[in-house]
Each structure stands twice: as C-alpha cells, then as structure tokens.
Amino acid sequence: MERIENRTYTELNIGDSASLVRMLTLRDIELFSVMAGDAAPLGLDRDVVQSGQFRVIVAHGAWAGALLSTLVGTRLPGPGTVYLDQSLHFVKPVDLGDTITVSVRVSEKDDVSHQIALECLAVNQRGEDVITGVTHVVAPTEKILRPAEALPEFELIEKGRRYGRLIAMTRGLEPLPTAVVHPVDTASLVGAVESARANLIIPILVGPEARIRAAADRAQVDLTPYEIVSTGHSEAAVIQAVAMVRAGKAQALMKGALHTDELMHAVVDAEQGLRTARRISHVFAIDAPGYPRPLFVTDAAINVSPTLDDKRDIIQNAIDLVHALGIAEPRVAILSAVETVTGKLRSTLDAAALCKMADRGQITGGILDGPLAFDNAVSEEAAKTKGIKSLVAGRADILVVPDLEAGNMLAKQLEYLAGAEIAGIVLGARVPIILTSRADKTIARLASCAIALLLARHTSGAKA
Structure with missing residues (x-):
C-alpha cells in the first residue's frame, strides 16, 4: 500500500528536492475550472468548445502552479506544512497535452522559526521553464506517516451540452420566421429575443402591444428590431398567429404566456387550424x-x-x-x-x-x-x-x-x-410549434427553437 510520509524540519537539508510529472488533459482543466468557480476555464474558447474542437490554453500556467502546491503539501515537506508566502513567475503558458515536471528544492533554513525557503520550478516536455519562483513555509516538527487515501472519483456534468450541439447544427441555416403568441411576461419575451439573438428565429410578437412593451421594459429588452402585431387579448393573439402561418408569413409558432390548451384549440380547429x-x-x-x-x-x-x-x-x-x-x-x-x-x-x-x-x-x-x-x-x-x-x-x-x-x-x-x-x-401540424414552460431555462428555450429550425429545414428539404 502506498504511504504518505512528511519530512520534518530536522530531517530537511539544504539541497533536498522532490518532483512530480503530470500531463495537462481536458479533464484537468475542467476540474481546475470548477474548483476555481468558473465554468469557462482560463483561456477556453467557448465557440471552439461548442463546435467540439478543444483548443485550450491555461493562461500563465495556473494549473502548474497548483501542482507545485500539491508537491509541497504532500511530499516536501509534506503533511503538516504551513504556507507563509509564495512568489512565482509565470514564464510560459501551458498548452493542452503538455507534460509538466514540477520540482521544489530546499534553499534556506531558519532554526528558530523552522521556516524554510523552497526554490520552485516547472518545465515542459521541451525543457522550457514554465514557472520559476520561491515559496516560504513552516516545516512540520512532528512525524506523519499514514496510508495514502484514494482520491474520490469525480464526474463532471455539463448540463445542456447536447443542446449546445443542436444549436451548433443550425449554423448556416436561415432563421425561422416565428409567430410568438402572447409574449406578455418576461420569461416568454426574453426567450424569444434570446433565440433571435442566437439566429434561430425571426420573432413576430403577437399580442396586446402595451403588455408586450411593459414586459420588455421590465426585462430591459429593446424591441426595435422586432415586429409587433397587436391584438386585444390572448385568444385573438392565437387566432392571428395561426392565420399568419396559414398565409405563409410565419413558419413556426412559439407559445408565450398562455395556457397550452388555449393555443392548441386554435391549432386543431377543423376549418381555420393547422391540422394535417x-x-x-x-x-x-x-x-x-x-x-x-x-x-x-x-x-x-x-x-x-x-x-x-x-x-x-x-x-x-x-x-x-x-x-x-x-x-x-x-x-x-x-x-x-x-x-x-x-x-x-x-x-x-x-x-x-x-x-x-x-x-x-x-x-x-x-x-x-x-x-x-x-x-x-x-x-x-x-x-x-x-x-x-x-x-x-x-x-x-x-x-x-x-x-x-x-x-x-x-x-x-x-x-x-x-x-x-x-x-x-x-x-x-403544418409547422413546428415551440412549446415552452415558464419554468424553462434559457438553454431549453434555445434548444426548442433549434429543434424547430432543424425540423422545418429538414422537412422543406425533403419536399424539395
């Protein structure tokens, strides 16, 4: 069984050293990002990630700096060490796939305070310095020898990752003219606007104009780029939106702040609806x-x-x-x-x-x-x-x-x-109907619009 053993102050001599070698993987970057409290790692290109091509550069070797701390805390001096200060110089960035060797070397000792100075160095597989610097710690005075504990298994869950792929599939497609029915609350209005900004739909806002604009004011949304078709109430908005689809002005419907039954009642109408x-x-x-x-x-x-x-x-x-x-x-x-x-x-x-x-x-x-x-x-x-x-x-x-x-x-x-x-x-129905809930998050609304766009273009392509 592997054991962890520290080096007490009296056991340390000038020139003593320790090192470890690690390769930087995408999993390392994801874990480092989560621990740092940021879902977008340093230097991570969001657009590249969404397209499935990972090109990651960790700025200033922050991950390698964390390896140096690990080395000091587990090997030299090891458990019981108290950090005082650290002065590191980040010479080169660390690229995904780089193999980094980090090392520390005892350079000074103080018998009164039990403080030691450690020269720190990190080099890549090409022998290039990545980090140089000095760390000052208080070395442990009591011996610690214990079995090494297995590290817990981590599973990083990226919610909505498949939706990101769906949205990426729509790139290059013309956005879908969409009648947004009764978007008089902030959730449905913002969902439509965000989908428009993602180039998924061209929203036509159908409903009481005063209430739509009031929702926009609450959400601080500029409605200048979008057409508004004013109606008196939600029932009239549904009838108008369905008529716009029948006339070819809209190629999809999107539910706003109204009940599903109210929307579908007009859709399934035998004479004026959208049944097939x-x-x-x-x-x-x-x-x-x-x-x-x-x-x-x-x-x-x-x-x-x-x-x-x-x-x-x-x-x-x-x-x-x-x-x-x-x-x-x-x-x-x-x-x-x-x-x-x-x-x-x-x-x-x-x-x-x-x-x-x-x-x-x-x-x-x-x-x-x-x-x-x-x-x-x-x-x-x-x-x-x-x-x-x-x-x-x-x-x-x-x-x-x-x-x-x-x-x-x-x-x-x-x-x-x-x-x-x-x-x-x-x-x-004749066209896709985007059915969202008030509780839906933005990514779910975007995904619903992406699905509608992909379906509409696939269907029109099949007909052609």
Missing part, C-alpha cells in the same frame, strides 16, 4: 446528464389517453423528428410497467401491436420494441439481468409512454431528480 392527416403530438427532447445519448419522450403534453392509432402517429412523428436531428435509425422503446404482454395492461397490448405494425411497414424509420419497463429501456444491465434480448433494450433513443400522465411525470422526474434539461416541441 397526422395526429398532433408532443415530444420532450431531454438532455439527461447520466444517459449516454439524447433522449426523447412522447407524448407527455397533448394526447391524454391515446388510442392505438394515435400511438402509431405519435411514434412516427417522433421518428421523423429525430431523423431531422441526425439520428438515422432511432431505437424506440414502448413503455409499460412490465416487459411481458398481458391482457390486464392495455399498454402491453398496444406495445405488441405497434411492434407488429412496424414489421408490416405501418411505422417506418426506426427499430421498435415493447413492452419494456423503464429500467429495461435505458439500462443494458437491467435488461441483461431479466434476460431480455433486444436491439432497443438499454439503448433507447425514444421512449413512448402509455399516456400523458405517465409521460409528464417521467419528464418532470428526470428534470428535477436527475438534473435533466428539457425542451419541447409539438409535431404533426
């Missing part, structure tokens, strides 16, 4: 930090108790959506409480029938399996334990829930207990 031959449904695009891939849950907002035929459309809508987001053949798990078919649970019968419909070409573009319990759908270990052999089990991309209650609870549990970010969109 496909059943309208909702998909939550979920970025769950503990899950290794994007996750989509449907339907958790529109269809309360869908029939078998409804579920066929719900699944096809979700498959078509993820195709637009770059997943060529999604794995679709049809959820129930159990993984066996039983007449006691209608959801298991529906799942079996839907899988057979896929076999017959009535659902296309994905791999279906069900019924699957939630654990078997997302955990390969759970599926293996239960002896489930499936191309979907443990690796699902799309989760099809039995009804709205189950889906809504599942999505909210992932959000509030598993730290997931949730974006939402309504499918099956």
Whole structure:
C-alpha cells in the first residue's frame, strides 16, 4: 500500500528536492475550472468548445502552479506544512497535452522559526521553464506517516451540452420566421429575443402591444428590431398567429404566456387550424446528464389517453423528428410497467401491436420494441439481468409512454431528480410549434427553437 510520509524540519537539508510529472488533459482543466468557480476555464474558447474542437490554453500556467502546491503539501515537506508566502513567475503558458515536471528544492533554513525557503520550478516536455519562483513555509516538527487515501472519483456534468450541439447544427441555416403568441411576461419575451439573438428565429410578437412593451421594459429588452402585431387579448393573439402561418408569413409558432390548451384549440380547429392527416403530438427532447445519448419522450403534453392509432402517429412523428436531428435509425422503446404482454395492461397490448405494425411497414424509420419497463429501456444491465434480448433494450433513443400522465411525470422526474434539461416541441401540424414552460431555462428555450429550425429545414428539404 502506498504511504504518505512528511519530512520534518530536522530531517530537511539544504539541497533536498522532490518532483512530480503530470500531463495537462481536458479533464484537468475542467476540474481546475470548477474548483476555481468558473465554468469557462482560463483561456477556453467557448465557440471552439461548442463546435467540439478543444483548443485550450491555461493562461500563465495556473494549473502548474497548483501542482507545485500539491508537491509541497504532500511530499516536501509534506503533511503538516504551513504556507507563509509564495512568489512565482509565470514564464510560459501551458498548452493542452503538455507534460509538466514540477520540482521544489530546499534553499534556506531558519532554526528558530523552522521556516524554510523552497526554490520552485516547472518545465515542459521541451525543457522550457514554465514557472520559476520561491515559496516560504513552516516545516512540520512532528512525524506523519499514514496510508495514502484514494482520491474520490469525480464526474463532471455539463448540463445542456447536447443542446449546445443542436444549436451548433443550425449554423448556416436561415432563421425561422416565428409567430410568438402572447409574449406578455418576461420569461416568454426574453426567450424569444434570446433565440433571435442566437439566429434561430425571426420573432413576430403577437399580442396586446402595451403588455408586450411593459414586459420588455421590465426585462430591459429593446424591441426595435422586432415586429409587433397587436391584438386585444390572448385568444385573438392565437387566432392571428395561426392565420399568419396559414398565409405563409410565419413558419413556426412559439407559445408565450398562455395556457397550452388555449393555443392548441386554435391549432386543431377543423376549418381555420393547422391540422394535417397526422395526429398532433408532443415530444420532450431531454438532455439527461447520466444517459449516454439524447433522449426523447412522447407524448407527455397533448394526447391524454391515446388510442392505438394515435400511438402509431405519435411514434412516427417522433421518428421523423429525430431523423431531422441526425439520428438515422432511432431505437424506440414502448413503455409499460412490465416487459411481458398481458391482457390486464392495455399498454402491453398496444406495445405488441405497434411492434407488429412496424414489421408490416405501418411505422417506418426506426427499430421498435415493447413492452419494456423503464429500467429495461435505458439500462443494458437491467435488461441483461431479466434476460431480455433486444436491439432497443438499454439503448433507447425514444421512449413512448402509455399516456400523458405517465409521460409528464417521467419528464418532470428526470428534470428535477436527475438534473435533466428539457425542451419541447409539438409535431404533426403544418409547422413546428415551440412549446415552452415558464419554468424553462434559457438553454431549453434555445434548444426548442433549434429543434424547430432543424425540423422545418429538414422537412422543406425533403419536399424539395
């Protein structure tokens, strides 16, 4: 077993030294950044990170300076050392991938105060000095010898990282003219404006102008760049926004400060709405930090108790959506409480029938399996334990829930207990409908708009 042993003052001699060697990795930078209280490491190019190309330079070798402190605290003199002061000169930056050797050497001793001076040096793999300087400490007087403790495992969770990739996918696409319905509170108005600034949408603000401007004043938002279509109240705003889509002036709808039912009532109107031959449904695009891939849950907002035929459309809508987001053949798990078919649970019968419909070409573009319990759908270990052999089990991309209650609870549990970010969109209408909640964070609103843009451009490309 490895042991940690300090060097007491009486054991130290002028010229004694110690060193350690480390390579700077991205994980080191992330941990160093978190400990420093900044999610953007020193010298980290945010745009480059979002595009997946990591080019990181830690300014002035701050990470290497931390290694010197580690060396003093664990090896020379080691545990029991009291830091007094440190004077370091940062000669060169440290690049990602550099191998750094840090060393300290005893240069002075004071028998009265037990203080020692340590010459400090850090060099890179090319032999170039990165840091030079001197540290003054009080050396320990009592011997410490103990087993080395294993360092705790760290898992860095970057919330919304998959949403960043979605937003990056929209670069080069023309923003989507979007009727924002009744944005009379700061959350919905700011969400629309931030999405416009990200070049995702061109917002057309539809609602009572005085209330929209009052919300802008509260949020300190300049509305000069944006068109406002004034209406008397929320019902009139919905009717006007739907009419704008039918006239081709808007290519998407975005929910503002009104209830979902009020918006959808106008959308599904048989004469003046936006219905197609496909059943309208909702998909939550979920970025769950503990899950290794994007996750989509449907339907958790529109269809309360869908029939078998409804579920066929719900699944096809979700498959078509993820195709637009770059997943060529999604794995679709049809959820129930159990993984066996039983007449006691209608959801298991529906799942079996839907899988057979896929076999017959009535659902296309994905791999279906069900019924699957939630654990078997997302955990390969759970599926293996239960002896489930499936191309979907443990690796699902799309989760099809039995009804709205189950889906809504599942999505909210992932959000509030598993730290997931949730974006939402309504499918099956003539245009994408961006369905956000007042509680949604900015990144979720941006992701919802990015999904709408990618879907709209994918659909128009397919038609062309």
